[in-house]
């Protein structure tokens with residue numbers, strides 16, 4: 001399993017591996033995790049860290065690359081990359097009430113489910129179905145957007161039918177809670 005870490009501090013983005021994770025300010029390599037408050041929700045993707053030398057704090061994002069191949073619709077194979085999954089979810093969740101932390105938590109849950117399957121190859125369609133199942137519980141708009149790409153509706157009627165189905169399910173649950181846009 002390969003890990004890719006993206007350090008985020010004051011809009012500076014940097015990519016490095018876990019084994020050589022260093023403080024972005026002084027390059028010291030002894031760091032401690034200072035905030036585990038969100039880490040359970042994001043399942044370890046996002047961590048607040050503190051440098052043991054300069055004491056500065058920054059947030060790290062760690063994504064997992066499973067040793068699993070994705071069989072794409074065009075027939076090609078590629079390595080599963082969690083960062084790609086997060087990118088896809090970001091696009092689907094734009095202008096919805098879903099927060100960045102919710103996206104990371106979702107990506108983490110999907111990745112865990114994929115790991116449990118212990119498959120060496122999974123079709124992009126199968127992964128899409130897993131994502132949709134989780135997304136459906138979070139946000140209707142994001143679900144429809146993702147579904148349009150991954151399920152490829154046969155025609156407009158089929159798409160409208162899917163939208164109607166979700167609306168009917170959703171209506172009794174509607175609340176007047178304020179929505180925060182991210």
Ligand SMILES: [Zn+2]
Nearest residue numbers: 023026051054
């Ligand atoms: Zn430092």
